[in-house]
Amino acid sequence: MGSLAAEKTVTGWAARDASGHLTPYNYTLRKTGPEDVVVKVLYCGICHTDIHQAKNHLGASKYPMVPGHEVVGEVVEVGPEVTKYSAGDVVGVGVIVGCCRECHPCKANVEQYCNKRIWSYNDVYTDGRPTQGGFASAMVVDQKFVVKIPAGLAPEQAAPLLCAGLTVYSPLKHFGLMSPGLRGGVLGLGGVGHMGVKVAKSMGHHVTVISSSARKRGEAMDDLGADAYLVSSDAAAMAAAGDSLDYIIDTVPVHHPLEPYLALLKLDGKLILMGVINQPLSFISPMVMLGRKAITGSFIGSMAETEEVLNFCVDKGLTSQIEVVKMDYVNQALERLERNDVRYRFVVDVAGSNIDGADAPPA
Numbered sequence: 331m332g333s334l335a336a337e338k339t340v341t342g343w344a345a346r347d348a349s350g351h352l353t354p355y356n357y358t359l360r361k362t363g364p365e366d367v368v369v370k371v372l373y374c375g376i377c378h379t380d381i382h383q384a385k386n387h388l389g390a391s392k393y394p395m396v397p398g399h400e401v402v403g404e405v406v407e408v409g410p411e412v413t414k415y416s417a418g419d420v421v422g423v424g425v426i427v428g429c430c431r432e433c434h435p436c437k438a439n440v441e442q443y444c445n446k447r448i449w450s451y452n453d454v455y456t457d458g459r460p461t462q463g464g465f466a467s468a469m470v471v472d473q474k475f476v477v478k479i480p481a482g483l484a485p486e487q488a489a490p491l492l493c494a495g496l497t498v499y500s501p502l503k504h505f506g507l508m509s510p511g512l513r514g515g516v517l518g519l520g521g522v523g524h525m526g527v528k529v530a531k532s533m534g535h536h537v538t539v540i541s542s543s544a545r546k547r548g549e550a551m552d553d554l555g556a557d558a559y560l561v562s563s564d565a566a567a568m569a570a571a572g573d574s575l576d577y578i579i580d581t582v583p584v585h586h587p588l589e590p591y592l593a594l595l596k597l598d599g600k601l602i603l604m605g606v607i608n609q610p611l612s613f614i615s616p617m618v619m620l621g622r623k624a625i626t627g628s629f630i631g632s633m634a635e636t637e638e639v640l641n642f643c644v645d646k647g648l649t650s651q652i653e654v655v656k657m658d659y660v661n662q663a664l665e666r667l668e669r670n671d672v673r674y675r676f677v678v679d680v681a682g683s684n685i686d687g688a689d690a691p692p693a
């Protein structure tokens with residue numbers, strides 16, 4: 331990273347087009363504002379959203395784009411009005427880095443639902459610059475969107491909690507689904523799904539994994555502690571499990587039918603959509619009417635819930651299952667993630683990859 335006094339030149343790994351292939355890219359960070367925290371990135375998890383964005387699955391991608399929103403780093407500088415952090419703190423940054431602070435969601439402390447939210451990458455900051463994410467040597471972030479990583483949580487372990495862990499914790503809390511004894515389903519056992527199993531088990535739920543294949547059965551039951559495992563193409567097993575679940579966390583990142591999963595829900599059961607899918611999903615109305623079932627969605631969680639989920643994981647001794655890789659492996663990691671070949675989250679060791687200065691200096 332360049333001098334702390336002026337704008338800092340950093341190196342990130344950026345997608346340049348919808349191939350989603352990342353290469354080193356130099357750019358400058360904004361000067362440290364009064365409420366800004368400069369974070370030297372230590373680790374950054376790889377979420378399936380990074381694929382959606384890098385490959386322009388939603389049609390709104392801007393390039394060059396440095397993805398990465400499960401960021402753990404060390405504070406190296408703070409602005410004069412920063413009260414919560416000081417140099418040396420280990421902190422986290424997630425999916426959003428700005429909001430309007432005036433609308434109903436902002437005032438209700440669910441700023442992730444602000445319509446003026448600023449995404450940590452593939453967005454434009456208040457100064458007109460593109461935002462760039464955590465596959466980079468450093469980020470500058472407003473203190474409101476920074477959380478302290480609690481003692482007792484290794485930084486690489488904390489990374490997946492900032493998106494995957496939060497994304498399952500928030501709806502379980504919001505929809506009143508934290509009581510012990512509930513029967514939950516996790517559809518899609520990937521980065522978000524494996525945290526779903528772990529968080530729900532820690533809440534005392536009976537957890538059924540619903541997967542596209544039998545490949546993960548042993549690990550789901552033995553390593554993650556799931557209570558049951560359904561292969562979605564096994565019609566007899568799916569029928570036998572009908573009307574049994576209070577909720578399903580649906581993490582599938584591609585178009586899929588909803589009716590087989592609605593059929594698994596009990597009276598008043600909830601299908602909670604997490605996957606970012608750019609095609610209409612469909613179901614016939616009796617599937618929800620005859621059982622007063624709900625189809626809903628949820629988007630990450632609030633900053634307050636981010637702190638909560640980190641502490642929840644420390645209290646419960648809950649860890650994520652990760653594969654730590656260096657930055658020069660990031661394209662292979664993205665390819666493996668896309669072909670469903672990771673258990674269960676890649677985390678890039680950014681600080682250990684010595685990425686600064688890899689590209690030519692910016693013109």
Ligand SMILES: NC(=O)C1=CN([C@@H]2O[C@H](COP(=O)(O)OP(=O)(O)OC[C@H]3O[C@@H](n4cnc5c(N)ncnc54)[C@H](OP(=O)(O)O)[C@@H]3O)[C@@H](O)[C@H]2O)C=CC1
Pocket residue numbers: 376377378379380382493494497517518519520521522523540541542543546581582583584603604605606607628629630631667668669670674
């Ligand atoms: N709502 C929100 O706030 C958030 C949304 N997301 C979104 O959630 C989705 C899941 O993210 P993440 O857990 O990181 O993704 P992963 O790729 O890690 O996991 C997705 C899982 O879905 C299952 N799956 C079924 N069909 C497919 C397919 N064709 N291709 C790939 N996976 C398939 C697989 O599980 P199995 O082998 O068991 O079938 C896979 O492991 C993404 O769309 C992501 O953008 C992510 C974070 C926050």
Ligand SMILES: O=C/C=C/c1ccc(O)c(O)c1
Pocket residue numbers: 377379388425493606629630
């Ligand atoms: O990883 C978190 C992002 C989730 C997300 C939800 C909705 C949407 O339109 C996105 O682009 C991303």
